[in-house]
Amino acid sequence: MANQAAQQPVIGVDLGGTKILAAVVDGQSRILGRAKKKTKAERGPLDVLARMSLTIQEAIESSGVSFKEVAAIGVGSPGPLDPRTGVVVVAPNLGWKNVNVKATLEGEFHLPAFIENDVNVGTLAEHRLGAGQGVSSLVGIFVGTGIGGGIILDGRLYRGMNCTAGEIGHMVIQEGGPLCSCGRQGCLEALASRTAIGRMIQEEIQKGKKSAITSLVKNVNGQIKSRALAAALSEEDKVVTGALKKSAYYLGVAVAGLINFLNPEMIVLGGGVVEANEDFYLAEVQKTAVDFAFPQASQGVRIVPARLGDDAGVLGAALVARMNLDEQTAEMLPRAAQLVE
Amino acid sequence: MANQAAQQPVIGVDLGGTKILAAVVDGQSRILGRAKKKTKAERGPLDVLARMSLTIQEAIESSGVSFKEVAAIGVGSPGPLDPRTGVVVVAPNLGWKNVNVKATLEGEFHLPAFIENDVNVGTLAEHRLGAGQGVSSLVGIFVGTGIGGGIILDGRLYRGMNCTAGEIGHMVIQEGGPLCSCGRQGCLEALASRTAIGRMIQEEIQKGKKSAITSLVKNVNGQIKSRALAAALSEEDKVVTGALKKSAYYLGVAVAGLINFLNPEMIVLGGGVVEANEDFYLAEVQKTAVDFAFPQASQGVRIVPARLGDDAGVLGAALVARMNLDEQTAEMLPRAAQLVE
Secondary structure (H helix, E strand, O other), X not given: OOOHHHOOOEEEEEEOOOEEEEEEEOOOOOEEEEEEEEOOHHHOHHHHHHHHHHHHHHHHHHHOOOHHHOOOEEEEEOOOEEOOOOEEEXXXXXXXXXXXXXXXXXXXXXXXXXXXXXXXXXXXHXXXXXXXXXXXXXXXXXXXXOEEEEEEXXXXXXXXXXXXXXXXXXXXXXXXXXXXOOOOEOEHHHHHOHHHHHHHHHHHHHOOOOOOHHHHOOOOOOOOOHHHHHHHHHOXXXXXXXXXXXXXXXXXXXXXXXXXXXXXXXEEEEOHHHHHOHHHHHHHHHHHHHHHOOHHHHOOOEEEEOOOHHHHHHXXXXXXXXXXXXXXHHHHOOHHHHHOO | OOOHHHOOOEEEEEEOOOEEEEEEEOOOOOEEEEEEEEOOHHHOHHHHHHHHHHHHHHHHHHHXXXXXXXXXXXXXXXXXXXXXXXXXXXXXXXXXXXXXHXXXXXXXXXXXXEEEEHHHHXXXXXXXXXXXXXXXXXXXXXXXXXXXXXXXXXXXXXXXXXXXXXXXXXXXXXXXXXXXXXXXXXXXXXXXXXXXXXHHHHHHHHOOOOOOHHHHOOOOOOOOOHHHHHHHHHOOOHHHHHHHHHHHHHHHHHHHHHHHXXXXXXEXXXXXXXXXXXXXXXXXXXXXXXXXXXXXXXXXXXXXXXXXXXXXXXXXXXXXXXXXXXXXXXXXXXXXXXXXX
């Protein structure tokens, strides 16, 4: 049953540690207008929320859509967060604790607003609009400064009991291994994230190995951008190639574990590290995953790159808005009407 | 809608590497009769299937139920297997490859027969009749010679794309760690199974440590039974206590990963190693899991012992028979009837 809200434009917001993106998205998931601002998280939550409102307003202006036509707002935010209450419980990269994004936006715009974990949002976007269209079960894994994941089961986002499902970055795959940002040792994130890749490169350079990376970045001891890694890889730099290979190997071991344990149809790999070095990185992950998974389990399972790039965030957030809106509408309908398709 | 088959008795068979158990189970999951035979896997699949038939016949005789009343047969078998075709694809502990259990039993008894992975069967039984009643999502983990697992999501058995879901024993948690029976290194099974516990004990004894276990078992280099481990634990034997503690620690690390990644409501721990040493072992697993999981993720997640013991196999197999029968009945009904509850 088509309902009117399904055709109205919605707002998708991608709230990141460094930038806020907003887009006006129509019923066919086309972007009608967009805007972008720096997050400036150091100024505190109130300031960030005000900048988010401004970004939304600018996106609406740039779209040519009138504000009255907009049906809802969806926000992808770092978490853990509670989609039911709209509260971001903790977001270390924003310095946030218990910030109610939903209430703030609803108060400001007088529109229904919904929040969802940013990695879930990206996974949802890849499932509905990107690499995973038509697939029943998939795991999205995004490798950047950290490693996050999202799960689609039976065609729907799977959140788990406390809405934390998908946290693959903090599964231990090398007990006793390197210290993780979470305080434990040997998590996937501590072995395969861009932070881990940087650490491996620094260790090699400290051992006296030469690397092109030292001339590609200002400070090799800071965060090394994915693009610099890609440049060094294309120069066949041994230190960077070796570190990327190790990262892909550890990710492959984790992916094999997922194939054995959750046995999804598809694994979608995204995030800066994957995107910047796609062919090389993907091949390494695939090789290791096939090697470590049971042949019986891995048969036919596809390991593919994410397709939507930077737009995954706003498109997925718009999907979250639309899906929540549809659910609310469905709840208001008499039960008989729900049975008719 | 109550249907007649739901009240008729069914047969549940637990096909193990050393013994075959069969039971006649009524619509309220009460066991009306049972029988048991040695598997004698070394005699080959035809012989084992013949012994399975005999066990089923004996169980029916002991139950007082007439054969005509029996509605279906369910079998829990080692796998991987394909529940759709009824073929056990590979079962190393039986020495089986591509054995069609379903076709054999249906030909013999002229009754619908269904097979399911033995660990899935145990998980299903604990969910419907044991520790996990009323829970929406849980992971069952069974620690014996090997380690197997099963997954319940949204109240139903989750099988995954190739019906291998649940294989937690072959998730790597110590990359580069001890060799596993699967040929890889550092799988949970290689760190926490009874086989791994035995290896740890042997290593300590070879180093010259003294242990009560040497007087409790004939051959400390063979498989050490769970009961012997329990006896040594109750004598506060340091070598055995240490090995059990390590096993529980590694299992706790894996459980924490599941809590972060799948975020189920409950983890049910069963199998010989857990049952024989329940209080000690469970406390160690719980401590480690809480320590390694995100507080946000583990909040309210229960880690509990399995309740059904040896009966889980036949009761779960009977459930498999009944559920498949219900599905078949539902498929034969006109579509409108399915929408009415």
